[in-house]
Amino acid sequence: MPRHDTVSLPTGTVPARFRPPTGASDAASVSLDGPWRFRLFPSADTGADPADRGDEWDTIEVPGHWQLAGAPDTWPYGTPAYSNVLYPFPVEPPFVPDANPTGEYRRTFEVPAGWAADGRAYLRFEGVDSWFEVSVNGAVVATSHGSRLATEIDVTDVVVPGENLLSVRVTQWSALSYVEDQDQWWLSGIFRSVTLEHRPEASVAHATVVADYDHTTGTGSLTVEVEGSAEARVTVPELGIDVAAGETATAQVEPWSAERPRLYDVTVTTPGETVTLRAGFRTVSIEDGVFLVNGAPVKLRGVNRHEFDPLRGRSVTPERMLEDVLLMKRHHVNAVRTSHYPPHPHFLDLCDEHGLYVVDENDLETHGFIDGGWVGNPTDDPAWEDVLVDRVTRTVRRDAHHPSIVLWSLGNEAGSGCNVAAMTAAVRALDPTRPVHYEGDWSSDDVDVYSRMYATSEETELIGQGVEAPLARAEADARRRQMPFLQCEYAHAMGNGPGGLSDYDAIFDRYPRLMGGFIWEWIDHGLTRRTDDGTEFAAYGGDFGEDFHDGTFIADGLVLPDRTPAPSLVEMAAVFAPVRLDPTADGTTLLVRNRYAFRDTSHLTFEWTLHHGDDVLATDTLDDLVLAPGEERSVAPPAGLDLPSPDHTPTWWTLRAVQHEADHLDAPWFDDAAGSFVVSSGQLALTPAVSLPEATGRAQQTSDGFTVGHARFDARGTLLELHGRPVAELRVDAWRAPTDNDRREGSWVDLSDESVWKESGLHLLAERKVSAEITDGALVVTARTAGPRTRNGFRTVYTWRPVADGSDDVDLHVAITPEGRWGQSIARLGVLLVLDEPGAEDVAVRWHGLGPEESYSDSRKAAVGGAYEHTVRSLQTRYTHPQENGARRGVTHAELTFADGSELTLDAGPSSVGGRSTAGLELSLRPWSDTALDQAAHPHDLVPDGKLWLHLDARQHGLGSAACGPGVLSNARLTAAPAEVSVRLASQPVGR
Numbered sequence: 004m005p006r007h008d009t010v011s012l013p014t015g016t017v018p019a020r021f022r023p024p025t026g027a028s029d030a031a032s033v034s035l036d037g038p039w040r041f042r043l044f045p046s047a048d049t050g051a052d053p054a055d056r057g058d059e060w061d062t063i064e065v066p067g068h069w070q071l072a073g074a075p076d077t078w079p080y081g082t083p084a085y086s087n088v089l090y091p092f093p094v095e096p097p098f099v100p101d102a103n104p105t106g107e108y109r110r111t112f113e114v115p116a117g118w119a120a121d122g123r124a125y126l127r128f129e130g131v132d133s134w135f136e137v138s139v140n141g142a143v144v145a146t147s148h149g150s151r152l153a154t155e156i157d158v159t160d161v162v163v164p165g166e167n168l169l170s171v172r173v174t175q176w177s178a179l180s181y182v183e184d185q186d187q188w189w190l191s192g193i194f195r196s197v198t199l200e201h202r203p204e205a206s207v208a209h210a211t212v213v214a215d216y217d218h219t220t221g222t223g224s225l226t227v228e229v230e231g232s233a234e235a236r237v238t239v240p241e242l243g244i245d246v247a248a249g250e251t252a253t254a255q256v257e258p259w260s261a262e263r264p265r266l267y268d269v270t271v272t273t274p275g276e277t278v279t280l281r282a283g284f285r286t287v288s289i290e291d292g293v294f295l296v297n298g299a300p301v302k303l304r305g306v307n308r309h310e311f312d313p314l315r316g317r318s319v320t321p322e323r324m325l326e327d328v329l330l331m332k333r334h335h336v337n338a339v340r341t342s343h344y345p346p347h348p349h350f351l352d353l354c355d356e357h358g359l360y361v362v363d364e365n366d367l368e369t370h371g372f373i374d375g376g377w378v379g380n381p382t383d384d385p386a387w388e389d390v391l392v393d394r395v396t397r398t399v400r401r402d403a404h405h406p407s408i409v410l411w412s413l414g415n416e417a418g419s420g421c422n423v424a425a426m427t428a429a430v431r432a433l434d435p436t437r438p439v440h441y442e443g444d445w446s447s448d449d450v451d452v453y454s455r456m457y458a459t460s461e462e463t464e465l466i467g468q469g470v471e472a473p474l475a476r477a478e479a480d481a482r483r484r485q486m487p488f489l490q491c492e493y494a495h496a497m498g499n500g501p502g503g504l505s506d507y508d509a510i511f512d513r514y515p516r517l518m519g520g521f522i523w524e525w526i527d528h529g530l531t532r533r534t535d536d537g538t539e540f541a542a543y544g545g546d547f548g549e550d551f552h553d554g555t556f557i558a559d560g561l562v563l564p565d566r567t568p569a570p571s572l573v574e575m576a577a578v579f580a581p582v583r584l585d586p587t588a589d590g591t592t593l594l595v596r597n598r599y600a601f602r603d604t605s606h607l608t609f610e611w612t613l614h615h616g617d618d619v620l621a622t623d624t625l626d627d628l629v630l631a632p633g634e635e636r637s638v639a640p641p642a643g644l645d646l647p648s649p650d651h652t653p654t655w656w657t658l659r660a661v662q663h664e665a666d667h668l669d670a671p672w673f674d675d676a677a678g679s680f681v682v683s684s685g686q687l688a689l690t691p692a693v694s695l696p697e698a699t700g701r702a703q704q705t706s707d708g709f710t711v712g713h714a715r716f717d718a719r720g721t722l723l724e725l726h727g728r729p730v731a732e733l734r735v736d737a738w739r740a741p742t743d744n745d746r747r748e749g750s751w752v753d754l755s756d757e758s759v760w761k762e763s764g765l766h767l768l769a770e771r772k773v774s775a776e777i778t779d780g781a782l783v784v785t786a787r788t789a790g791p792r793t794r795n796g797f798r799t800v801y802t803w804r805p806v807a808d809g810s811d812d813v814d815l816h817v818a819i820t821p822e823g824r825w826g827q828s829i830a831r832l833g834v835l836l837v838l839d840e841p842g843a844e845d846v847a848v849r850w851h852g853l854g855p856e857e858s859y860s861d862s863r864k865a866a867v868g869g870a871y872e873h874t875v876r877s878l879q880t881r882y883t884h885p886q887e888n889g890a891r892r893g894v895t896h897a898e899l900t901f902a903d904g905s906e907l908t909l910d911a912g913p914s915s916v917g918g919r920s921t922a923g924l925e926l927s928l929r930p931w932s933d934t935a936l937d938q939a940a941h942p943h944d945l946v947p948d949g950k951l952w953l954h955l956d957a958r959q960h961g962l963g964s965a966a967c968g969p970g971v972l973s974n975a976r977l978t979a980a981p982a983e984v985s986v987r988l989a990s991q992p993v994g995r
């Protein structure tokens with residue numbers, strides 16, 4: 004028997020077979036999930052006897068990872084470790100270190116008495132990480148690998164009536180670890196189910212299903228090939244189909260698509276077994292370089308999904324899988340790349356049923372070889388050909404019956420080489436109906452689509468236009484130029500981000516060649532841990548004491564580890580919406596675009612509201628707006644609307660596309676609790692935001708300073724008190740707690756934004772008052788704000804004036820002028836106001852502006868102008884790794900209600916940067932400082948400090964995707980420029 008550290012095929016296993024949905028077959032099976040005996044050894048040579056029942060050993064739950072057996076409190080069998088690209092062991096394939104945690108598993112089973120009469124008994128392992136050896140009754144029967152692939156072993160001849168002993172030895176590291184270097188936690192063990200299956204005589208050993216759809220005639224054609232019996236019949240009662248296996252039947256059908264996932268029951272009957280599959284009729288093709296489903300161009304609005312559960316790792320329950328699928332559907336995801344291995348087969352059943360296009364990826368990644376210039380890469384080593392071909396063969400044989408799969412992917416980040424062609428040939432031989440994808444070889448010699456990851460929007464646009472830089476080989480170039488283009492990864496959702504999603508989406512829509520892409524990635528893989536005092540947190544690389552790790556890079560999802568949507572998920576939903584409502588360039592109409600490939604908009608109601616601040620002024624629906632797939636139309640607000648006179652808050656006309664009822668295909672994801680589902684919204688400002696009315700009052704000089712309304716100052720012009728509330732600080736600010744994107748260089752700048760900000764000392768700004776005097780009745784304070792070491796700084800003029808004589812309320816106008824030579828960006832430009840406020844996290848905030856979630860200048864499609872309410876606590880986004888978050892933009896009015904019931908009201912006129920003016924200001928409120936936010940490693944490190952930190956910004960820098968990909972685009976960059984903010988501070992709301 005081969006050892007774990009050799010490059011060799013599994014032994015003692017049977018050819019991979021298709022995996023019908025659970026319960027689809029009438030052949031018997033027995034689950035072997037549940038408690039097993041377990042012992043962990045420090046090396047692969049455990050010395051444990053496979054005949055030893057392990058009666059004295061521990062008990063462990065199968066399926067599961069041994070490292071997570073005691074999560075979230077104890078770690079009895081080693082701990083998880085996270086490394087992304089580089090191998091956490093010396094690179095000397097096929098060898099791995101002697102220190103190789105190895106689990107010995109034991110359990111007994113009985114073969115049901117009836118099985119002996121006919122057929123055979125198989126053991127089926129759905130997933131074991133990484134290499135394993137199976138013994139029955141003390142004798143080794145098989146060795147296998149392919150962590151995310153099934154292994155089946157015929158045990159008929161080794162089992163006995165009554166009790167049998169099943170022993171499984173699983174090594175953490177093996178030669179195969181070199182080809183399973185995916186960006187995730189290293190987690191080991193029998194992590195998917197184990198079953199004992201009866202394969203009766205003349206049963207369905209394997210089935211190949213081809214269910215095509217001819218969109219020109221509406222005809223479906225079905226061919227099911229069956230291995231294992233010559234007498235197989237195929238019936239589809241709903242379609243009156245009853246044919247022999249191998250014969251093609253045709254019928255008029257409703258096609259399958261992700262939009263309308265229509266499935267038919269297809270029953271395969273052999274003398275020994277009846278299996279009922281769920282088939283969908285659909286055809287995938289590439290014509291003239293365009294990716295088509297059922298003859299229609301389809302854009303993949305996708306996400307990369309790793310299997311992950313914060314307590315169970317990759318041992319994911321069916322409930323979690325369904326949760327993922329329904330969350331995706333509710334957020335307009337139409338495609339999933341199963342990065343970077345075949346998922347649990349049940350996930351694919353769910354994709355068939357609920358409608359998601361799938362790129363099913365082979366279990367292959369050799370990224371760590373990049374560090375040695377790819378020398379020795381298994382992808383280019385003939386010695387590995389059989390192993391790699393075996394993997395992709397097992398993938399296709401297991402999964403090909405799923406209508407949801409539209410592309411096969413050979414793997415991820417595995418470089419290029421001879422085995423790419425070998426794998427493609429194997430896939431094509433098994434399944435000629437689907438295109439083959441592999442990103443790792445940009446020549447695209449062996450595949451059907453041109454795929455890249457993190458290409459900038461500029462390059463994507465060139466590729467869309469077909470004018471990308473040529474390949475050196477003319478023939479290969481000509482071939483690639485005929486291919487559709489896919490971004491298999493883009494828009495890195497690490498921490499606060501990605502910015503720029505709308506930009507990509509618009510480019511995908513513009514060019515038929517672009518078939519869309521997959522955001523990296525679906526979920527933050529933060530593992531639940533508890534601190535000593537019982538506080539739960541999501542652990543990332545290094546949190547288990549790993550010496551070699553990649554830190555926070557594991558936390559880069561659209562959903563937080565517990566599946567709480569991050570703001571990026573909400574933004575993505577608005578960008579991916581199949582029906583988009585976007586203002587046209589002149590801002591007077593909304594362009595309604597039906598981006599469904601197959602569906603008209605008759606299931607939607609177009610409802611509009613005219614609103615201003617808290618007031619709803621009118622509502623109605625737009626009739627007759629049924630758009631065919633691909634159709635678009637401009638709609639204007641109805642004539643004759645009664646508009647209020649302009650003030651500092653715009654009057655919005657908001658149009659929503661709402662689904663009120665769901666048919667059976669939509670019902671599972673449709674949120675019936677709410678009774679309706681807003682597919683999309685768009686809005687127009689019908690009255691512009693204008694300046695606040697002039698303040699007319701006069702500031703007063705006092706013996707020790709100044710008073711302006713209820714604002715009190717010392718003689719230097721330092722604000723001491725506001726409406727009776729002690730003020731800890733008021734100064735210009737230009738820094739933020741860097742996001743994961745701010746911290747990295749991105750693909751087109753040399754320096755990270757964070758390093759540029761640090762260089763200018765923005766994180767250590769200090770303010771010096773230059774003068775304070777009453778001019779024309781206003782208190783005018785000038786100041787200079789700068790960081791250490793530098794001569795760069797900001798010259799600021801604060802102008803304070805009571806709203807009227809005798810009024811407590813004050814107007815503040817701030818004009819900030821940068822001095823000196825500034826770098827590529829600054830984080831923000833505005834005023835930081837810090838109030839002494841114990842209990843700041845409970846302060847209630849109501850505002851008029853964009854919301855309800857946070858938004859940034861390059862992540863703002865989901866933000867809708869309106870009236871919203873939160874507490875300071877709920878304004879914070881608890882990113883797995885704390886960083887800048889929670890900005891609310893376009894805020895023209897905010898009411899803060901403090902614990903004692905008192906209120907502070909802010910009304911903001913338009914702010915401007917570099918002469919460009921926008922309604923209101925950008926408001927952030929925190930119960931801790933940005934410095935504390937920056938220093939926190941996890942959310943529980945953030946403790947309210949007894950102050951309320953208010954940022955009143957003219958603007959903040961965008962988000963970008965520099966953590967992996969391009970930085971902030973020029974349309975969202977903030978660079979040093981003169982800025983102005985005006986705000987009225989009152990203890991009562993400003994009357995209209």
Ligand code: IPT
Nearest residue numbers: 087186415416456457523559967
């Ligand atoms: C890309 C990987 O394919 C993906 O698995 C993940 O690691 C991602 O990066 C980063 O989160 S590879 C990238 C270095 C281009």
